[in-house]
Amino acid sequence: MIPCMSQNKVVAAPQQKRSQATLERLLNATIRSLDEHGLEGTVIPRIAALAEVAPASVYRRFVNKDALMRAAFLHLLERSNEANKSQLPAMLQHPTLRESADALIRLMFLQYRQHPRLLRALARFIDADTDTAFVAAARAIMEENVQLSVQCLLVHRGQIRHASPERALQFAVLHAITSIEAIALEPMSLWHNVIPEPDEKLAEELARSFVAYLS
8 A cells, every 4th residue: 555645645545455456557557657658648547548447536546646646656666676675686796896886787777778758757756746745755765776776786895995885885876877867868968969879888888987986
């Protein structure tokens, strides 16, 4: 069940299995629409059609579209967080820091290239939303995901010469994330003018700078 973040969130928590299943379909349909059509193209009739419910069913659970967006984005972030907890340690388990950094950066590029509309919608919605409780909850989950990457890479602390390996990894991971976000999601980013290289080359250079900073 999605926790109640504010008065604009879920109107009533589902009590029956059928109601819970309908809520799950609505959240997944919203995420699918965002992934395929972006924030502007995700409208209640389209979501309802994907979820195979009447539009009125959406408004029985959510007071407006923004409330549904908040629930869907938290659902997405929580699901991503759980997947990362179970999969990321093995995916980043390599003999050297360079190999692990390379794996992380290539994974980030893949994620952003596979879901650009969804991730752009998430970033823009969080930036613009006025529901401070939702924004805080979303950012807390995102921070936890960053920290998970940091903890996975801390197994290479012996190869990190910074006085504070954890803080250095936080900086390096955030630098990689924000760089890849700009490359993948912002068509007007200077990355495209200054370094107009394919993803493979950019990933290689980001991994090199990642490790150079740490060592």
